[in-house]
Amino acid sequence: MNIYTYIFRRLLYMIPVLLGVCLIIFVLFNLVAPDPALLKLGKHGTVEQIAQINHELGLDRPLWVQYLDTVKSAFTLDFGRSWATQQDILEMIKLGALPSLSITGPLFLISTILSIALALLVAFYRGKLIDRFVLLLSIAGMSIPSLAVVLFGQWFFGYYLSWFEISGYESGFPEFIPYVILPVFLYVFVNFGADTRFYRTVILDEVYQDYVRTARSKGLSETVIMFKHVLKNSMIPILTQIIIQIPFLILGLLFAETFFSIPGLGAMIVNAVNNSDFPVIKAMAILSSIFFMLFGILTDVAYTLVDPRMRLK
Amino acid sequence: MMTSTTKQSNSLFKNAILKILSDKISLIALIIVGIYFLVALLTSVGLIASSWNIPVTTSYAPPSAEFWFGADIFGRSVFTRVVKATETAVMLGVVVAIISIVIGTTLGMLAGYFGGWVDELVVWFYTTFASIPGIMMLVSIAFILGKGTTTVFLSLGLTSWVGLCRIVRGEVMKHKDREYVQAANAIGASTPRKLIKHILPNISHLLIINFTQTFDSAIKAEVVLSFLGLSVVGRPSWGTMIDDAKLELARGVWWQLGAATLAMFIIVLAFNVLGDALRDALDPKLKGK
Numbered sequence: 281m282n283i284y285t286y287i288f289r290r291l292l293y294m295i296p297v298l299l300g301v302c303l304i305i306f307v308l309f310n311l312v313a314p315d316p317a318l319l320k321l322g323k324h325g326t327v328e329q330i331a332q333i334n335h336e337l338g339l340d341r342p343l344w345v346q347y348l349d350t351v352k353s354a355f356t357l358d359f360g361r362s363w364a365t366q367q368d369i370l371e372m373i374k375l376g377a378l379p380s381l382s383i384t385g386p387l388f389l390i391s392t393i394l395s396i397a398l399a400l401l402v403a404f405y406r407g408k409l410i411d412r413f414v415l416l417l418s419i420a421g422m423s424i425p426s427l428a429v430v431l432f433g434q435w436f437f438g439y440y441l442s443w444f445e446i447s448g449y450e451s452g453f454p455e456f457i458p459y460v461i462l463p464v465f466l467y468v469f470v471n472f473g474a475d476t477r478f479y480r481t482v483i484l485d486e487v488y489q490d491y492v493r494t495a496r497s498k499g500l501s502e503t504v505i506m507f508k509h510v511l512k513n514s515m516i517p518i519l520t521q522i523i524i525q526i527p528f529l530i531l532g533l534l535f536a537e538t539f540f541s542i543p544g545l546g547a548m549i550v551n552a553v554n555n556s557d558f559p560v561i562k563a564m565a566i567l568s569s570i571f572f573m574l575f576g577i578l579t580d581v582a583y584t585l586v587d588p589r590m591r592l593k
Numbered sequence: 594m595m596t597s598t599t600k601q602s603n604s605l606f607k608n609a610i611l612k613i614l615s616d617k618i619s620l621i622a623l624i625i626v627g628i629y630f631l632v633a634l635l636t637s638v639g640l641i642a643s644s645w646n647i648p649v650t651t652s653y654a655p656p657s658a659e660f661w662f663g664a665d666i667f668g669r670s671v672f673t674r675v676v677k678a679t680e681t682a683v684m685l686g687v688v689v690a691i692i693s694i695v696i697g698t699t700l701g702m703l704a705g706y707f708g709g710w711v712d713e714l715v716v717w718f719y720t721t722f723a724s725i726p727g728i729m730m731l732v733s734i735a736f737i738l739g740k741g742t743t744t745v746f747l748s749l750g751l752t753s754w755v756g757l758c759r760i761v762r763g764e765v766m767k768h769k770d771r772e773y774v775q776a777a778n779a780i781g782a783s784t785p786r787k788l789i790k791h792i793l794p795n796i797s798h799l800l801i802i803n804f805t806q807t808f809d810s811a812i813k814a815e816v817v818l819s820f821l822g823l824s825v826v827g828r829p830s831w832g833t834m835i836d837d838a839k840l841e842l843a844r845g846v847w848w849q850l851g852a853a854t855l856a857m858f859i860i861v862l863a864f865n866v867l868g869d870a871l872r873d874a875l876d877p878k879l880k881g882k
């Protein structure tokens with residue numbers, strides 16, 4: 281199959297899935313959720329007030345019309361206005377994306393490079409003391425709740441030692457840098473365990489393959505084997521892991537953005553939950569799933585570029 | 594006699610248990626998990642930590658010989674509260690893991706066994722579910738249901754079945770054409786009997802491995818829900834205790850954060866180690882990973 285046909289077919293399959301995503305969001309927010317009029321008015325709303333609000337929000341129309349509204353918003357990316365701030369939601373997302381990316385971007389780069397390098401190192405010394413030590417450290421790191429790391433780290437490095445900005449944000453390069461160093465550093469610590477363990481596993485998968493034994497028996501050095509053969513062959517799972525993380529970068533970091541007062545999308549989601557801002561949560565759920573699907577397709581296309589044996593199905 | 598000369602080989606599960614008991618680190622992990630479950634059982638019947646809600650000393654009393662982890666804002670012993678919260682965590686881990694296993698296994702088996710439109714429907718359903726990033730799904734479901742224990746169970750359970758469903762579907766597809774299923778078919782076994790009595794035991798190791806993973810991630814995800822103010826009410830949880838620290842640390846009160854983090858760290862670590870050991874023992878294909 282031609283690669284363009286493949287991409288086209290995958291994009292086409294996005295439609296039923298996106299309709300499904302809209303259905304889940306619709307069922308949750310329009311059927312299961314408590315009446316937004318009651319949330320807005322509290323316990324003292326009159327029947328007329330409730331009807332008024334339901335009319336303003338379009339909740340008095342037939343359910344299928346409301347579902348079509350959700351679908352329409354997913355395809356046009358017009359999510360309406362926030363109930364809390366009356367801002368246009370797409371504008372809010374555009375505003376929040378950059379601050380979020382200014383932490384998640386560097387974090388992603390540093391974490392990925394660090395854990396792949398470390399994984400290569402311990403795979404090189406597999407079974408030795410350093411391998412067991414790093415593995416133990418990774419599992420220990422995975423077991424610490426990230427909220428505890430953020431709270432303790434902010435207090436210790438930001439407040440107690442005063443090494444970094446404790447909170448706040450300035451937009452523009454390079455003004456934002458002092459504000460993101462600490463959150464990035466803390467999240468590198470949070471991510472390091474799971475990432476290193478994952479990359480170590482995929483690299484070790486290759487180390488025991490027959491072709492490695494062949495390479496060794498023809499006298500290649502361990503370094504050449506490691507970088508030229510093993511790393512190249514473990515690129516498929518590594519690439520998948522890397523690409524699949526990208527859509528999450530846009531979601532920002534719930535804890536870090538809230539505690540470090542960074543006006544990103546993570547903080548926006550937390551605010552929306554606290555203010556019962558239905559449309560913002562709906563918009564973020566739909567938008568992030570679109571990103572997720574697109575990057576899923578990208579991963580599969582990347583496969584075929586890295587590994588010609590891969591067949592398009 | 595034949596039977597006297599052939600030694601009966603152990604079952605997969607017996608082998609796995611023997612393997613874990615013979616490895617020092619997995620044995621320690623197993624003992625730790627056992628202690629936590631015992632503590633949870635004893636607190637739930639009220640034998641220990643029944644005074645978790647009673648002020649015993651001054652507000653924010655620092656750690657002392659009498660109160661190992663000091664006191665919280667109301668002067669309640671943090672140690673007792675951490676012990677009581679073990680019950681919440683274990684209950685949460687078990688219930689969430691069961692919800693995810695029931696949904697994942699049922700849908701996965703149906704899709705794998707029947708194929709055709711059933712399979713397409715299930716695949717569409719889990720692709721859809723998996724397309725909404727976990728954190729957004731968790732936030733949405735928890736937000737819609739409001740705070741409370743049921744919310745935590747449902748939001749975590751409904752967001753953690755996709756991985757298992759995918760694996761079970763693949764395994765059942767492989768198993769349904771094997772000889773033992775054909776044999777069951779030949780003697781006239783009904784479809785439910787083939788699925789439950791014959792295929793299910795052969796894929797049950799996947800459910801056990803999944804249990805340890807879901808248990809861990811449920812306990813960790815509870816912290817996120819606590820942070821959003823959507824966690825359990827009327828009982829202490831490690832998540833709410835960690836979340837409380839956002840107001841306490843600036844005053845130098847670190848003991849509630851420290852105690853809850855430590856309690857959580859130990860069981861999550863033990864489950865991680867045990868999960869790895871179980872996976873190595875039960876799934877020979879994955880050995881050494």
